[in-house]
Amino acid sequence: MFVTFEGGEGVGKSTQIRLLAGALEAQGHAVRITREPGGSAGAEAVRHVILSGGAESHGVRMEALLFAAARSDHVETLIRPALDGGSMVLCDRFMDSSRVYQGITGNLPEPLIDGLERLAINGLRPDITIILDMPAAEGLERARARAFKAAELANAVPDRFEKEELETHEKRREAFLDIAARDPVRCRVVDASRSVEAIARDVLAAVEARISERQDAGVEA
Numbered sequence: 001m002f003v004t005f006e007g008g009e010g011v012g013k014s015t016q017i018r019l020l021a022g023a024l025e026a027q028g029h030a031v032r033i034t035r036e037p038g039g040s041a042g043a044e045a046v047r048h049v050i051l052s053g054g055a056e057s058h059g060v061r062m063e064a065l066l067f068a069a070a071r072s073d074h075v076e077t078l079i080r081p082a083l084d085g086g087s088m089v090l091c092d093r094f095m096d097s098s099r100v101y102q103g104i105t106g107n108l109p110e111p112l113i114d115g116l117e118r119l120a121i122n123g124l125r126p127d128i129t130i131i132l133d134m135p136a137a138e139g140l141e142r143a144r145a146r147a148f149k150a151a152e153l154a155n156a157v158p159d160r161f162e163k164e165e166l167e168t169h170e171k172r173r174e175a176f177l178d179i180a181a182r183d184p185v186r187c188r189v190v191d192a193s194r195s196v197e198a199i200a201r202d203v204l205a206a207v208e209a210r211i212s213e214r215q216d217a218g219v220e221a
């Protein structure tokens with residue numbers, strides 16, 4: 001089963017993925033955690049170029065193509081083989097992030113995003129997408145506090161997208177909610193402004209419900 005986590009900056013995706021992985025492993029599932037952009041060797045190289053701001057001056061179209069190239073490599077060299085090998089794959093961001101960041105707030109036309117998505121995912125759609133939702137300002141504050149702690153160790157600075165205007169981040173929040181409203185079977189919106197534990201309970205319940213639905217339909221987790 002392929003599980004993706006989406007949402008704005010600092011909403012707790014990495015935190016919840018780690019907790020979900022622990023809970024699923026305790027139930028006997030083999031679990032692989034991964035992230036985008038990145039996850040595979042080729043895609044991690046592209047991650048560095050994009051998040052450092054190295055492609056920003058070449059425009060959003062080039063960034064969208066780089067995200068798609070990275071996603072294609074990630075799907076074919078890591079995600080699909082892991083799923084075929086029987087692991088559950090938990091991925092921090094996937095195709096919805098391109099739809100929101102490059103499509104909605106990057107102003108790229110929907111047909112272009114659709115085409116790049118088709119090429120990159122090559123038929124592999126998430127079985128469930130958890131959208132962690134909270135006011136953008138709170139998520140950014142969490143991300144800033146995390147960066148501040150890290151800065152003492154590694155001189156961290158906000159990445160290419162974190163540094164953008166609050167209004168842009170709020171627009172992204174609305175765009176993720178819109179995706180969830182348009183695809184309610186795949187997407188589950190979880191209120192991320194609560195405690196880590198309360199969120200983790202809802203995330204696990206949503207994933208277990210999808211596992212049961214799939215088992216009822218005769219598909220293995």
Ligand SMILES: Nc1ncnc2c1ncn2[C@@H]1O[C@H](COP(=O)(O)OP(=O)(O)OP(=O)(O)O)[C@@H](O)[C@H]1O
Binds near residue numbers: 011012016
């Ligand atoms: N429910 C929560 N309440 C308070 N703090 C939280 C909560 N969940 C996560 N955090 C903290 O907020 C910060 C951001 O969390 P995390 O790295 O999991 O978010 P993220 O969505 O993966 O971020 P990014 O979008 O930047 O990758 C971390 O310092 C984390 O410990």
Ligand SMILES: Cc1cn([C@H]2C[C@H](O)[C@@H](COP(=O)(O)O)O2)c(=O)[nH]c1=O
Binds near residue numbers: 035036098
């Ligand atoms: C997959 C994907 C990501 N992005 C943006 C979203 C974030 O600002 C960064 C990734 O950083 P994170 O700390 O690992 O969340 O990249 C994007 O714009 N488009 C995408 O497809």
